[in-house]
Each structure stands twice: as C-alpha cells, then as structure tokens.
Amino acid sequence: MTNSLDINAQIQRGKIASKLSFFIAGFALSSWAPLVPYAKDRLNADTNTLGTILLCLGLGAVLGMPLASVLASKVGCRKVITVASIGLIITLPLLAYLTSILLFAFILFLFGLCIGAIDVTANIHGTQVQGLEKKPLMSSFHGFYSIGGLLGVSAVTLFLASIYDPVVAAAFFSSMILIVCIIGASSKFLEKQNTTEKTPLFVLPRGIVFIIGLLCLLVFLAEGAYLDWGAILLVQDKNTDLSISGIGYVIFALALTISRFTGDYLVAKMGEIRMLFSGLCFTALGILFTAYSANLVSVLIAIGLTGLAAGNLVPILFSLAAKQTVMPISHAISAVSFLGYLGVLLGPAMIGYIADMIGLNPTFYLLGLMMLVITAIVALSRKMTH
Numbered sequence: 001m002t003n004s005l006d007i008n009a010q011i012q013r014g015k016i017a018s019k020l021s022f023f024i025a026g027f028a029l030s031s032w033a034p035l036v037p038y039a040k041d042r043l044n045a046d047t048n049t050l051g052t053i054l055l056c057l058g059l060g061a062v063l064g065m066p067l068a069s070v071l072a073s074k075v076g077c078r079k080v081i082t083v084a085s086i087g088l089i090i091t092l093p094l095l096a097y098l099t100s101i102l103l104f105a106f107i108l109f110l111f112g113l114c115i116g117a118i119d120v121t122a123n124i125h126g127t128q129v130q131g132l133e134k135k136p137l138m139s140s141f142h143g144f145y146s147i148g149g150l151l152g153v154s155a156v157t158l159f160l161a162s163i164y165d166p167v168v169a170a171a172f173f174s175s176m177i178l179i180v181c182i183i184g185a186s187s188k189f190l191e192k193q194n195t196t197e198k199t200p201l202f203v204l205p206r207g208i209v210f211i212i213g214l215l216c217l218l219v220f221l222a223e224g225a226y227l228d229w230g231a232i233l234l235v236q237d238k239n240t241d242l243s244i245s246g247i248g249y250v251i252f253a254l255a256l257t258i259s260r261f262t263g264d265y266l267v268a269k270m271g272e273i274r275m276l277f278s279g280l281c282f283t284a285l286g287i288l289f290t291a292y293s294a295n296l297v298s299v300l301i302a303i304g305l306t307g308l309a310a311g312n313l314v315p316i317l318f319s320l321a322a323k324q325t326v327m328p329i330s331h332a333i334s335a336v337s338f339l340g341y342l343g344v345l346l347g348p349a350m351i352g353y354i355a356d357m358i359g360l361n362p363t364f365y366l367l368g369l370m371m372l373v374i375t376a377i378v379a380l381s382r383k384m385t386h
Helices: 002-043 047-075 077-095 101-133 138-162 166-186 208-237 247-270 272-292 296-310 313-323 329-358 360-385
Strands: none
Touching: 002 047, 002 077, 002 101, 002 138, 002 166, 002 208, 002 247, 047 077, 047 101, 047 208, 047 329, 077 101, 077 166, 101 138, 138 166, 138 247, 138 313, 208 247, 208 272, 208 296, 208 313, 208 329, 208 360, 247 272, 247 296, 247 313, 272 296, 272 313, 272 360, 313 329, 329 360
C-alpha cells in the first residue's frame, strides 16, 4: 500500500514537472516572436540579413536536441531542464537589448540551444511519467506547450503596446515568469532512470520514417513562418501598426491550443490518416489565404484557420512514427525529430532569402503552394503503394 502511494505521489509530481517544462519551452519561444520586428530595426537588418541571423536560432535548437537527449540519459531530466531554463532566463533579456549583429546572433544561438534542449528533455520526461501512469498523457503535456505559447506572446505583445521602453520590460517580465516556473518544477521531476541503452546522436531515417520526417519538416516550416515572419508580414505587407504586430501570433497560438485540446476527439472520429491529410491541406490553404488577404481582420481569420488546421499534425506524425515497423521506435522518433527541426533551422533563413528576392507576401504564397504539392505527392504515392 505504501509503495502504491509513493508511486502515485511520484506520478502527480512528475505530471506537474512535465506540464511546467512544456510550458517553459512554449512561453520562452513565443516571447521571442513579438521582439523580432524590434530586433530588425535595432540591428538595421534587411530581410536577407535577418534571415541569416534567425538561422542561428534553428541551428542552436537542432544541436541542443540530440545533446540534451544524451545528457538526460547520463545526468537526468531535472538537471538538463534546470540548466537550459537558466540559459533562457539569461539570454531572453539580452535579445531585447543587444545592438551588435554578431553578438546578437551568438546569443540567439544559445537561446535556440536551450529551447531545443528543454523541448526534447520534456518529451523524454513526459514519456517516463506516462509509462508510470500507464495511460496516455502526452497530448495534455503538449497542450501546456501551446498554453505557454499563447500566454507568452500575449503578455509580451501587451507590454510592447502599453509600457515605456517596452522591449526590455517585456523580456525581463518573461524571464521572471520562467524563474517561477522552473522553481515550481525543479523538485518534482522523476529520479534519473538507470539504463544501459545507448542513445545515438543522429539516426538516418529510412522508408516511411523519411516521409513522416519530411511532412514534419513542412509543418515546422509553416509554424516557423508565423513565429519569425508573421509580425513582419503584418507590418510590412498588411499595413499593421508595429505596436500590435504580435497579435497575429497570438491568434495563431490560440488556434493551436484549441486544436490540440480537441484533437484526440477528432482523431478518434476521423482516423489519423484522414486527419493528417485534411490538416495538411487546410494548413496550406490557410497560408495562401494569409497571403491573399488585404485587411487585418481577414488576415487574422486566415492565421487562425491555419493554426486550427496545423495544431494536431505534429502529434499525429509522431504517433505514426511510433507505430511503423521499419525502424526501432526510439530511432524513428529521433530521426523524425531531427528532420522536423531542420524546418526550424532552415525555414526562417530560407524565407528571408526568398523574401529578399521576391517579397515576403509572395514567399507565403510559395510556401502554401509547396505544401499543397508535397501533400498531393505523398497522398498519391500512398494510394499507388496500396
């Protein structure tokens, strides 16, 4: 009886730690989104230069994920998430203050490294808690990432619109929230699990795992487009005031949150495959509608529809990766994660380079069309193989 009570107590503490860990990752990343236009002006960067700078965020995240996976198996999830959270608390205010492009790029790389580390370690810890509970918990954990994203971008956008010297104030406010969250979570993580399993730093995807990873890359590319370029699109092409330019990502994050907390019901009704392809198609159409819309209201409607369509795509893709038989599950998920975060790494820079040549709004058109074409090719190839 005592052992049962101890395990239940561990599970409850572990749930709190997992929810706060996902919240921290979502809150920190979305707090950065409204700061991008201000950073662009402060650094006097054109779209080409800004795209190169944003590459540092994705590069840090892609490097941080496999490193954190290895470290978590050696020292435990608590230490990795605590150290990475401290890194966020230090780097976020600096991103609101620095004027040197090289130093800014380096700090953004460290910020991305910490985001990637928390992201993958939160998933590892969440899986461990789910294993103890013996029932699905990961969807609700990912929902707290979305809640963190929604609250982060909303709070920073509010600060930017209403407070003197708002950029620095918003960044320091966000860091204070992160401090509270990590203090609340630090004592509740599960103890490090002893394992002899070797965790590879990189796994090459094969067969259906490559297709799943490619689709994951597309989804992260679309989400990254709204995170890093959405505010600039509103200011530059949709005649939106800079002080409220973060509202686009507020709508997007809210739509993602609603989608993720209703996704399990819809997947049960429609099935994973039908839900996947309908979500991909409507995400692509939402991006095209965003580019087409001329006034703020219609643009925000388009952004909201895109978020609703995209919200459950990544959970479905990871679920499919866990069900395939071509590769071991842990290797498949690692490979899909790597391919997916290539979208985070390459996406912002690619959009910046293309926007420098043809404009940002036409680049959104191109992204939507590319997503439609690749979705059609995957659907056709799946039909032919059956």
